[in-house]
Amino acid sequence: MGSYASPKTFALKFSCASDWSVSTNFLSLINRCKWEVRPLSRVSKLRNEIAIEEEIKSSAILLLDRISFEDGKIHAGSRISTKMKQFKSYKGDIVVSKINARKGAIGIVESDKPIGVTVHFRVLIPDEDVVNRLFLWLALRGKFCRNQFEIATGGQGKGEISEERLMDINVPFPPLPIQETIVENWLRANQAVSLLDTEKKSIVENLNSILQQMTKGYFELKNSRFIIADFSKSTQWDVKSGRSAVFRSLNPDFVRLGDFSKECSEKINPWEDPEKDWPIYGVNNDEGVFFNCYQKGEEFNAAYKKIQKNWFFHNPTRANVGSLGIVPDVPDDAITSPEYQVWKLNGGYLPEFMALVLKTDYFLTLVEFNRVGGVKQRMYYANLAEIRLPLLDMNIQMQFADEWKNILLELRKTEQKQIKSHVEIEEMILGIRPVERI
Numbered sequence: 001m002g003s004y005a006s007p008k009t010f011a012l013k014f015s016c017a018s019d020w021s022v023s024t025n026f027l028s029l030i031n032r033c034k035w036e037v038r039p040l041s042r043v044s045k046l047r048n049e050i051a052i053e054e055e056i057k058s059s060a061i062l063l064l065d066r067i068s069f070e071d072g073k074i075h076a077g078s079r080i081s082t083k084m085k086q087f088k089s090y091k092g093d094i095v096v097s098k099i100n101a102r103k104g105a106i107g108i109v110e111s112d113k114p115i116g117v118t119v120h121f122r123v124l125i126p127d128e129d130v131v132n133r134l135f136l137w138l139a140l141r142g143k144f145c146r147n148q149f150e151i152a153t154g155g156q157g158k159g160e161i162s163e164e165r166l167m168d169i170n171v172p173f174p175p176l177p178i179q180e181t182i183v184e185n186w187l188r189a190n191q192a193v194s195l196l197d198t199e200k201k202s203i204v205e206n207l208n209s210i211l212q213q214m215t216k217g218y219f220e221l222k223n224s225r226f227i228i229a230d231f232s233k234s235t236q237w238d239v240k241s242g243r244s245a246v247f248r249s250l251n252p253d254f255v256r257l258g259d260f261s262k263e264c265s266e267k268i269n270p271w272e273d274p275e276k277d278w279p280i281y282g283v284n285n286d287e288g289v290f291f292n293c294y295q296k297g298e299e300f301n302a303a304y305k306k307i308q309k310n311w312f313f314h315n316p317t318r319a320n321v322g323s324l325g326i327v328p329d330v331p332d333d334a335i336t337s338p339e340y341q342v343w344k345l346n347g348g349y350l351p352e353f354m355a356l357v358l359k360t361d362y363f364l365t366l367v368e369f370n371r372v373g374g375v376k377q378r379m380y381y382a383n384l385a386e387i388r389l390p391l392l393d394m395n396i397q398m399q400f401a402d403e404w405k406n407i408l409l410e411l412r413k414t415e416q417k418q419i420k421s422h423v424e425i426e427e428m429i430l431g432i433r434p435v436e437r438i
Helices: 022-030 053-057 133-141 143-152 163-167 176-213 218-223 239-250 351-357 361-370 394-430
Strands: 037-039 044-047 062-067 074-077 087-089 094-097 106-108 115-117 121-126 170-172 261-263 277-284 288-296 304-306 312-314 324-326 341-345
Touching: 044 087, 062 094, 087 121, 094 133, 106 133, 121 133, 133 143, 133 170, 133 176, 133 394, 143 170, 143 394, 176 351, 176 361, 176 394, 218 239, 218 361, 239 361, 312 351, 324 351, 351 394
Parallel strands: 062 115, 288 324
Antiparallel strands: 037 170, 044 121, 062 074, 087 115, 094 106, 094 121, 261 341, 277 288, 312 324, 312 341
16 A cells, blocks of 8 residues: 555545545555456446245255355255345355455355355356456455445444445456456466375275275164164263264274373463463364464463364364364464364374375264264363274374375475465466466
């Protein structure tokens, strides 16, 4: 933004004003675009097709769960029913969050099935005679448009951009051949990362297959609606415990995870150092363990748990969907939520190998067998400790760990190149960098 970041006054020729609004005209000064700009209404139109309840109940359409801020990916699934009106979107449509477009919640529908979205979203049909749909998506998620969304929604809170204001958003509009070149650059910049992501999945799937083959009765236990379990070997009387008991009976040579791990419950009282910025780490099913934020010691009202490199922790209510992970390189004062279950290995398994095991469908199935509770089921460390696993030869563990380490190093380097390319592509979208193959 330069010197225009926070001026109390500014000057603008009346002939250059888009409307009589301080915020909109201030925006025209801080946004620099060398291309012609056009309102969204000139390059797309709204789709207002309403889904009927029968389509939703029959799963003829999916329902939107969320749009990722990071990459604009649309996550959708099936539900039995919903009380909210749903607008239909089709493959190739662009879906815009009226609240979070400023954060990047703008996606392209890739599903062959239609996806229903609520009134908090709007569905756009790009006019492909004048605009490349991928270019339009990139432009809308770029800084030029996101700055406009920021002002139009008030910058914070639950403000929604109106339909009229949405269609007035100005979009960079280079000639169509230049749009297509920019899109080709973007696709090329992402291809290498996609290939490495595929290799990552292949390693996990290979390990998953090995673990399944080593396990007697795995598929029958996972998929069968009926089981015969020895009551005396069940920790409690429910179907999950029954499956777990049968699993142990069929695989008596498997080891108890608790025999090779230990719970880590050292508590830290951050408020004892009120001026200190404490690094807090979280865990989810996308990234595993990740850095969340810094927080002043004076802002804590509960003790947190200490974590160290190569320890593990998981969210007890979401472990079944993959919210588990290994702790990476972290500062000595790294901490995590007191609700999370923190543990470490003390033999039998390499930490890097166990980190891979946690990513397999096989392990998540065992988590499902060992969770406890009624409506909101949980897996505490005591439940995790009862999971039985095959103890693979250390050479096999090292082979998997080395392969995983190498792919992560290569991915890190490739992602750095990707970030650089994305910066260049953003400049091409604004016309401040020559459009050429990168």
